[in-house]
Amino acid sequence: MPLLATFRTDRLIAERLRAGDLDDLCRMHRDPRVMATLGGIRSADETRRFLRDNLDHWDRCGYGLWMFRDRENGQFIGRGGLRNVHVGGSDEVELAYALRAECWGQGLATEMAKAILMVGFERLDLTEVVAFTLPTNWASRRVMEKVGFTFERDIVHAGLQHVLYRIANTVWKGCLEC
Numbered sequence: 001m002p003l004l005a006t007f008r009t010d011r012l013i014a015e016r017l018r019a020g021d022l023d024d025l026c027r028m029h030r031d032p033r034v035m036a037t038l039g040g041i042r043s044a045d046e047t048r049r050f051l052r053d054n055l056d057h058w059d060r061c062g063y064g065l066w067m068f069r070d071r072e073n074g075q076f077i078g079r080g081g082l083r084n085v086h087v088g089g090s091d092e093v094e095l096a097y098a099l100r101a102e103c104w105g106q107g108l109a110t111e112m113a114k115a116i117l118m119v120g121f122e123r124l125d126l127t128e129v130v131a132f133t134l135p136t137n138w139a140s141r142r143v144m145e146k147v148g149f150t151f152e153r154d155i156v157h158a159g160l161q162h163v164l165y166r167i168a169n170t171v172w173k174g175c176l177e178c
C-alpha cells in the first residue's frame with residue numbers, strides 16, 4: 001500500500017503523524033472544548049499512549065492520522081485521518097478529525113475531511129469509509145453531510161449512543177462530478 005506522508009489542501013499542509021507531535025497533541029488533548037465530544041480531556045500519559053497507538057497504526061496499515069498545519073505560518077490546526085476500527089459490530093475504516101477550538105467555524109474540518117477522503121478513495125482505493133460521533137455533535141454531523149456521508153444507523157460505541165455515517169467510493173466519485 002503506498003504511503004502518503006504529506007499532501008496539501010487550499011489552506012493546509014498535512015504531514016504524517018510523528019513522535020515529535022506530542023506537544024501539539026497534548027495541548028489539544030487538555031482543552032475541554034475539543035475533548036467534550038472525544039471522551040474527555042487526556043493526561044500527558046494518555047496522549048503518549050494515543051500517539052504510540054497511532055504511530056503503530058501507520059506501521060501496520062500504511063495510513064493513519066496526519067497533522068494539519070496552516071500552509072502560510074505552520075501553525076497547528078488539527079489532526080485527522082483514516083483509522084481501522086471495530087465499530088457497530090464490523091471492522092471499518094473510520095474518517096477521524098479534531099481541530100483546535102480557535103480554528104472552528106472556518107470550514108477547515110470540511111477541507112480536511114474532503115482531502116482525507118480523496119486520499120482514501122483515490123490513493124488507497126478503499127471501498128467504503130465510515131464516520132461516527134455522539135448524536136449531539138451537530139458540527140461534526142454537518143461536516144460528514146457536507147462531504148457526502150449518509151446517516152446509516154444509531155449504534156452504541158464505547159458504551160455511549162453514537163450515530164454512524166457511511167460513504168462508498170462510488171458515491172464519493174459521483175459527488176465530485178456534481
Ligand SMILES: CC(C)(COP(=O)(O)OP(=O)(O)OC[C@H]1O[C@@H](n2cnc3c(N)ncnc32)[C@H](O)[C@@H]1OP(=O)(O)O)[C@@H](O)C(=O)NCCC(=O)NCCS
Pocket residue numbers: 033034035037038096097098099100103104105106107108109110111132133137138139140142143
Ligand atoms: C467537529 C469539528 C471538527 C468541526 O470543525 P469546523 O472546522 O468548525 O467545521 P466546519 O467549519 O468545516 O463545518 C462545521 C459545520 O457545522 C455547522 N455547525 C457548527 N455548530 C453547529 C451546531 N451546533 N448545530 C448545527 N450545525 C453546526 C457549521 O455551521 C458548519 O456548517 P455550514 O458550513 O453549513 O455552516 C470541530 O468542532 C472539532 O474539532 N470538535 C471537537 C472534536 C470532534 O468532535 N471531532 C469529531 C469527532 S467525530
